[in-house]
Amino acid sequence: MEERYFNDISYKQFLNEERLMGSRCKGCGTLCFPPRPICTNCYSTDMEWAELKGNGKLAGFSSIFVPPAFMAEEGFDRKHPYVVGVVELEEGVRAVGRIVGVDANRPETIKIGTPVKAEFIHFGEGDQMRTHLAFRPVEGGAS
Amino acid sequence: MGEKRKLGRGVCIVGAGMSRFDMYKDKDSKQLFAEAFKECIDSVDKGIDPKEIQAMWLGNFTNDFFIHQGHWGPIISDLLGLPPKPATRTEGACASSTLAVKDAAYAIASGMYDIVLAGGVEEMSKISTEAVSEGLALAGSPYEVYEGFTFPAVFGAIATAYFAKYGATWEDLNYVTVKSHENAKLNPKAQFNMTIKDIMNLRIEKYKKKGQPVPEWKDEYEALRDPRFNPVVAWPMRLFDCCPISDGAACVLLVAEEIAHMFTDHPIYIIGMGQGSGRALHDCPSLTSLEANKHAAKEAYEMAGLTPKDIQFAEVHDCFSIAELIHIEDLGFCKEGTAYRFVREGGTRLNGPMPINTSGGLKCKGHPVGATGAAQMVEVWHQLRGEAGPRQIPNGDLHIGASQNLGGTGGTCTFMIFSNEK
Numbered sequence: 001m002e003e004r005y006f007n008d009i010s011y012k013q014f015l016n017e018e019r020l021m022g023s024r025c026k027g028c029g030t031l032c033f034p035p036r037p038i039c040t041n042c043y044s045t046d047m048e049w050a051e052l053k054g055n056g057k058l059a060g061f062s063s064i065f066v067p068p069a070f071m072a073e074e075g076f077d078r079k080h081p082y083v084v085g086v087v088e089l090e091e092g093v094r095a096v097g098r099i100v101g102v103d104a105n106r107p108e109t110i111k112i113g114t115p116v117k118a119e120f121i122h123f124g125e126g127d128q129m130r131t132h133l134a135f136r137p138v139e140g141g142a143s
Numbered sequence: 144m145g146e147k148r149k150l151g152r153g154v155c156i157v158g159a160g161m162s163r164f165d166m167y168k169d170k171d172s173k174q175l176f177a178e179a180f181k182e183c184i185d186s187v188d189k190g191i192d193p194k195e196i197q198a199m200w201l202g203n204f205t206n207d208f209f210i211h212q213g214h215w216g217p218i219i220s221d222l223l224g225l226p227p228k229p230a231t232r233t234e235g236a237c238a239s240s241t242l243a244v245k246d247a248a249y250a251i252a253s254g255m256y257d258i259v260l261a262g263g264v265e266e267m268s269k270i271s272t273e274a275v276s277e278g279l280a281l282a283g284s285p286y287e288v289y290e291g292f293t294f295p296a297v298f299g300a301i302a303t304a305y306f307a308k309y310g311a312t313w314e315d316l317n318y319v320t321v322k323s324h325e326n327a328k329l330n331p332k333a334q335f336n337m338t339i340k341d342i343m344n345l346r347i348e349k350y351k352k353k354g355q356p357v358p359e360w361k362d363e364y365e366a367l368r369d370p371r372f373n374p375v376v377a378w379p380m381r382l383f384d385c386c387p388i389s390d391g392a393a394c395v396l397l398v399a400e401e402i403a404h405m406f407t408d409h410p411i412y413i414i415g416m417g418q419g420s421g422r423a424l425h426d427c428p429s430l431t432s433l434e435a436n437k438h439a440a441k442e443a444y445e446m447a448g449l450t451p452k453d454i455q456f457a458e459v460h461d462c463f464s465i466a467e468l469i470h471i472e473d474l475g476f477c478k479e480g481t482a483y484r485f486v487r488e489g490g491t492r493l494n495g496p497m498p499i500n501t502s503g504g505l506k507c508k509g510h511p512v513g514a515t516g517a518a519q520m521v522e523v524w525h526q527l528r529g530e531a532g533p534r535q536i537p538n539g540d541l542h543i544g545a546s547q548n549l550g551g552t553g554g555t556c557t558f559m560i561f562s563n564e565k
């Protein structure tokens with residue numbers, strides 16, 4: 001796996017493998033998620049992979065009632081909205097993804113600060129596989 | 144403030160014009176730009192022979208996607224009879240035409256040209272709403288768009304973070320919306336030149352005609368809370384929190400300060416220019432502020448030698464109602480976390496201490512993305528020359544106005560400061 005470039009293509013391959021991978025700069029230790037091919041702190045290109053646990057807290061969200069075409073193909077529409085959000089991961093970086101296990105039709109019940117855990121939603125198979133990052137509220141997690 | 148950045152020589156606006164913004168079946172980009180251009184040259188007090196224009200900068204985000212035609216610089220140059228003079232297209236998503244004006248100003252300041260046309264155009268309404276959304280998403284960050292974020296959803300997420308941080312509510316945003324519609328009613332160029340009360344009455348008429356139950360809204364705030372009137376697009380953003388899809392064009396005529404007197408005795412001086420770039424949403428230092436905004440403001444204030452207190456009014460990029468609050472905080476007009484109260488108290492109304500979006504803003508004037516930045520300057524031009532008619536700011540001592548333009552979800556931000564005095 002160390003042979004992969006530190007870019008978005010590798011990031012998405014890792015999502016297919018249900019791994020949340022960022023880059024850590026060997027020069028200065030800066031963690032980047034998703035991975036970056038060059039460190040914007042010390043400008044080293046000497047990177048190593050850093051796996052994130054996928055635990056975090058919801059920092060912002062939206063429940064989408066008017067979806068883009070590719071989400072409409074999944075069956076989402078005005079009656080069937082879906083939620084997306086920004087999550088603060090415990091490693092100190094943020095991620096964006098779908099928020100599942102919440103009531104998209106009652107977004108007023110969704111709270112900022114809710115503890116969440118990463119999941120992976122796969123579509124297609126083999127070379128055609130793509131994976132979306134999702135987060136689900138942790139059962140019994142205190143907010 | 145820090146060191147004062149100066150242009151090599153001063154640059155003035157001596158003419159400005161825009162088409163009416165709307166969704167047109169029968170007007171294309173060339174038609175709309177011709178209308179903006181005609182109004183612009185006609186607005187030059189002492190007249191101009193268009194053949195004197197030496198170069199043109201044109202902002203356009205993605206007519207390539209919207210109408211499958213790219214390379215708009217020469218097309219508009221040809222339309223105006225300007226070939227073989229240079230025509231350059233700028234792209235900064237919804238901030239494309241402010242970039243055009245900035246680059247045109249640099250070209251004059253450098254000494255290369257004396258008389259330059261700068262503007263923008265976008266033709267968005269010929270395709271479906273879903274397709275427009277897909278086109279606009281080209282300006283989003285790859286990570287957000289991939290996970291299903293739409294533009295309203297990015298600003299919806301920003302809104303939820305803002306509400307949680309400062310205790311504001313979605314109801315507070317309605318004061319932005321009501322104010323924008325009140326201003327737009329006074330602007331004949333606005334796509335929605337009517338108040339929310341006007342729209343409520345139209346809706347009631349429609350329900351009556353169809354024999355449907357007629358809602359009993361006691362005021363516009365109650366109507367805005369009714370999902371039948373104001374459905375959710377991307378929570379907490381409802382329909383009335385979002386700007387429309389529009390076609391339109393706008394342009395300004397820029398000249399070197401030393402020759403401005405040949406065209407008018409009342410030029411508008413560009414006294415501050417700033418621009419910043421930003422990151423994807425997840426990488427932003429804060430979810431409730433745009434670092435590109437702050438950098439653009441810093442550059443412009445330093446160049447002008449001014450502070451936020453000196454700005455008397457501004458057009459800001461209210462693509463979504465929450466964005467208006469974020470901008471007026473980032474630009475320093477309000478302390479962070481207080482804009483919602485300032486707006487609620489009427490601070491940004493036409494007769495308030497800091498009028499914002501006297502044109503009706505993107506929400507009501509319309510948002511043909513590549514034309515928006517130049518159109519904001521058209522409004523500042525009218526206000527600073529005392530020519531804004533019924534929506535003229537009631538301040539007999541109006542000298543300094545500004546325009547703030549945003550591209551994407553904050554990837555590009557610009558801030559321009561103008562004065563009617565040298």
Ligand SMILES: [Zn+2]
Binds near residue numbers: 025029039
């Ligand atoms: Zn480094």
